[in-house]
Amino acid sequence: MQILTLFLVALVALEHIGIAGLEMFSKPDIQANAFDMPVNFLKTKEAHTALSNQGIYNGMLGVLILMMILFFTGSTLKMILIMMMIYIIIVAIYGGLTATRKILFVQGLPALVALIFVAIFYK
Known part of the structure; x- marks a missing residue:
């Protein structure tokens, strides 16, 4: 179950790297849908700059999670992963309340599932 748990956490990390790619490099039409x-808002320079800035944070969060899986083990890794998944859930709740409820399901739900698996199955 530990391998499955780490796999789920890695999926959360890869999701954030993918979101970063959408935020930083996608065309406004794709961003508008995602x-x-x-679309008109996303074509403005200010929106592009803000979304790219948000993208770098999401990308680095994903990279950081993957690095933690590679460099730490045991109870240290468990605490780090619990804190990071809680952080993602809090951010997803905020995004769900302020931007679109889709964030709750797309970002928050996978992090919640990973958090449950880390808390129960990772030793």
């Missing part, structure tokens, strides 16, 4: 935002 993030439930108006």
